[in-house]
Amino acid sequence: MARLSGVKDIEPWRSGAASTENGDNFTTNQVTLSDWQDGRYGHANAAVGLSATWACVQLIAGTIASLPLMIYRSENGVRTVAKDHPLYFVLHDSPNFDQTAVDFWEVMAASVELYGNAYALIERRTGGIVTALHPVRPDRMKVTRKLDGDLEYSWSDGRSYVRRSADVLHIRGPLGDGLSGSSTLSICSSVFSDAMAAEDAAGSMFRNGVNPGGVLSTKPDQQLSKEQRGDLERILQERYVGAMRSGRPMLLDNGLTWQQLSIKPQDAQMLESRKFSGEQICRIFGVPPAMVGFGDKASNWGTGKEADVLGFQKFALRKRLKRMEQSVEKQLIPLSERRSQGITIEFNLEGLLRGDTASRYEAYEKAIRMGLATRNECRALENLPPIEGGDVVTVQMQDIPLVNAINGDRNGQENGSDS
Numbered sequence: 484m485a486r487l488s489g490v491k492d493i494e495p496w497r498s499g500a501a502s503t504e505n506g507d508n509f510t511t512n513q514v515t516l517s518d519w520q521d522g523r524y525g526h527a528n529a530a531v532g533l534s535a536t537w538a539c540v541q542l543i544a545g546t547i548a549s550l551p552l553m554i555y556r557s558e559n560g561v562r563t564v565a566k567d568h569p570l571y572f573v574l575h576d577s578p579n580f581d582q583t584a585v586d587f588w589e590v591m592a593a594s595v596e597l598y599g600n601a602y603a604l605i606e607r608r609t610g611g612i613v614t615a616l617h618p619v620r621p622d623r624m625k626v627t628r629k630l631d632g633d634l635e636y637s638w639s640d641g642r643s644y645v646r647r648s649a650d651v652l653h654i655r656g657p658l659g660d661g662l663s664g665s666s667t668l669s670i671c672s673s674v675f676s677d678a679m680a681a682e683d684a685a686g687s688m689f690r691n692g693v694n695p696g697g698v699l700s701t702k703p704d705q706q707l708s709k710e711q712r713g714d715l716e717r718i719l720q721e722r723y724v725g726a727m728r729s730g731r732p733m734l735l736d737n738g739l740t741w742q743q744l745s746i747k748p749q750d751a752q753m754l755e756s757r758k759f760s761g762e763q764i765c766r767i768f769g770v771p772p773a774m775v776g777f778g779d780k781a782s783n784w785g786t787g788k789e790a791d792v793l794g795f796q797k798f799a800l801r802k803r804l805k806r807m808e809q810s811v812e813k814q815l816i817p818l819s820e821r822r823s824q825g826i827t828i829e830f831n832l833e834g835l836l837r838g839d840t841a842s843r844y845e846a847y848e849k850a851i852r853m854g855l856a857t858r859n860e861c862r863a864l865e866n867l868p869p870i871e872g873g874d875v876v877t878v879q880m881q882d883i884p885l886v887n888a889i890n891g892d893r894n895g896q897e898n899g900s901d902s
Contacts, residue, residue, distance in 0.1 A: 531597065533678050535761035538775035539768040540596050547803060548589035550830040551575055552811070557825030565826065569612045570815060574828065578603070578616040587618060591654060592803070594621045596768065599656035599664035602636065604646065605815070613815055616652060626653075626662050634662070654810040657802075671767050678760035700740055769799040796835065804830045833864070854878045 531537060552574045556565040565571060578587040587603075594601035598621040606615035623638045634648040656664025668675060701707060707715065758777065765772045771791035812821070812828040820826055847864075850856040859873035878888050 533675065533761075533764065535678070535764035535775065535777070536675070539765060539770045540593050542770060542775060543596055543768065543799065543803065544589045544592035546800065546835070547592040547807070547830070548585045548587075550804070550832060550835060552584065552588065552808075553829055553831050555825075555827045555829065557827070562825075562827075565824075568826070569614075573613055573616060574811070579606075580615070582618075587616065588807075590618045592807070594618075595654055595656045595664070595803070595806075597666070597668055598622060599659060599666040599669075600624070601652075601654040602638075603652040604644070605650050605652055607650075619651075628662065652811065652814055654807055657806075667767060674760070674763050674767060678764060769795075771795055796832075800835075804832075851877060 531540070554565045554568045554571045554574065555562045556568070574584070576584055578584060582590075591601040591603065600621045602619040602621055602624050603616040604619055605613055606617065608614050619638055620640070623640065625637045627635050627637075629635050634653075635645065636648070636651045636653075637643070637645045656666070658665040658670075761777050762772050765775060765777060771794060773791050774795060808828050808830060812826075816826050816828065843865075847856070847861040851858060851861060854876050857874050857876055859869040862869060862873065875884055877884065
């Protein structure tokens with residue numbers, strides 16, 4: 484673009500000069516096409532656009548967010564849900580005015596996966612009671628250690644904030660230190676860059692490459708004139724190009740023949756490369772490829788699928804849940820309260836571990852027969868109302884009260900048998 488003075492817009496750029504008037508070297512705002520692509524690959528958010536990255540993060544963060552975060556109180560060895568605790572509503576229902584618990588914990592879990600850290604500003608009322616948690620974008624956060632050993636958090640979102648560690652909930656990712664966790668996008672940047680390069684190459688091939696579905700040819704001794712070639716191309720475009728015209732029969736004369744083309748070996752190799760990149764990303768996040776649409780057909784159904792789900796729960800989710808539970812418990816519950824009241828914070832995995840109807844009923848039956856649960860406790864898990872007499876713990880086979888079995892008191896059954 485020309486300046487008002489009429490001088491071409493040529494300015495220094497890195498080691499040389501760049502111009503928006505240079506048609507041979509594509510530039511946009513003084514950035515060449517290659518510079519733009521390199522910058523796009525290096526941008527943290529670019530890798531999230533990959534289908535495998537998005538699917539893995541969505542699966543992990545969405546699953547974690549769907550689990551209710553509970554507060555328990557232990558007294559004399561009995562653990563109960565502490566619904567009367569001031570923090571229960573914040574963690575379980577609504578962390579702040581704008582978000583539900585699912586919204587909040589999905590953002591926090593995704594931040595840990597992508598950036599290695601999740602931050603939330605703690606809002607308190609008089610007495611230090613936590614009333615709200617507001618998520619903070621991890622890419623805007625700067626953490627420093629002060630001379631007194633405390634951590635200082637600074638960020639901006641139109642306004643500048645500086646807070647001490649007591650005012651910021653900080654969940655660190657794996658392989659980090661006291662300041663921060665390790666960013667998956669940074670540590671494995673080469674894998675994401677390769678995957679994005681493969682996606683970009685495939686996109687360029689489909690946008691600009693010449694990949695016809697077939698070849699329309701004449702006999703070796705016959706050539707089309709310029710007018711005939713133009714007419715033929717126009718007819719093909721008008722009658723046979725597009726999804727709505729697919730399958731329409733083609734009428735050929737004057738020795739014209741049509742030869743269908745199959746996928747080229749180099750294109751097939753590109754497809755395999757993109758599939759491998761997706762599986763690499765799944766490996767980084769610890770997600771079985773079949774759970775996000777990769778893998779072979781055998782792993783997507785039956786026992787292979789069940790094994791993947793079980794492995795995902797044990798080896799991928801468990802460590803992430805424990806990391807979040809301990810961080811929240813350590814930073815939001817005073818040590819004195821944890822010791823005096825036995826306060827603990829855990830995600831409720833009951834819904835995640837529920838099997839099909841037959842499996843659940845079989846587990847309930849075993850729990851009742853072994854005296855591990857009452858009938859009303861099992862009915863509550865199925866959202867059914869309690870029944871009269873369903874709060875009595877029974878033992879295997881005889882279905883007598885557990886207290887009577889321990890005391891050897893079986894007069895009720897003996898008298899019934901004598902009569």
